[in-house]
Amino acid sequence: MTPVMFLAVAAGGACGALLRYALSLLIGAGFFGIAGPMATLSVNIGGSAMMGLLAGGMxxxxxxxxxxxxxxxxxxLGALTTFSSFALDAGSLLQRTGQMxxxxxxxxxxxxxxxxFGAAYMLAG
Known part of the structure; x- marks a missing residue:
């Protein structure tokens, strides 16, 4: 890894984190008449779609x-949503090894x- 590569990850992460925060404020505040986990769902779906476009294009x-x-x-995409990486990994496994x-x-x-999460939550409480 070169310094340019580290900077690319850091800059992308900053942009993704800022967009995620802005969307959570916009959607989480009920701007579209919805609140709660809808912001997380939205960034997960959008980020997964973007990861799919990138992977498919490549x-x-x-x-x-x-x-x-x-x-x-x-x-x-890593900062916007880790779900996009999960979707990429699941899709790659599907292509390489099959459905099971x-x-x-x-x-x-x-x-x-x-x-x-549940175990850690119980331990902390």
Missing amino acids: AAGLVLPEPWRLFIAVGF MSLVYICLSVGLSLLA
């Missing part, structure tokens, strides 16, 4: 310099994450 031959790929995929491994990964990711 699979179809889009040439993106490494610093730009890091800026967009790792920094921006992808389904196992999805169930383990969601189930164990919720279990870890």
Whole structure:
């Protein structure tokens, strides 16, 4: 990793985090008449769609310099939503190994994450 690559991730992360915060204020405040988890759902869906466009474009031959790929995929989308990375991993598993491994990964990711959250919540309380 070169300094340019680190800067690309950091700059992308800053942009993604700022957009996520702005959207959480806009949507979470009920600007569209909805509140609560809708902001999280919105950034997860939008970020996953953006990751799909990037991955699909690159699979179809889009040439993106490494610093730009890091800026967009790792920094921006990583800060906007970690769900986009989850979707990319699940989709990659589906393509490489088939439905079963992808389904196992999805169930383990969601189930164990919720279990870890619940256990940590109980420990903290």
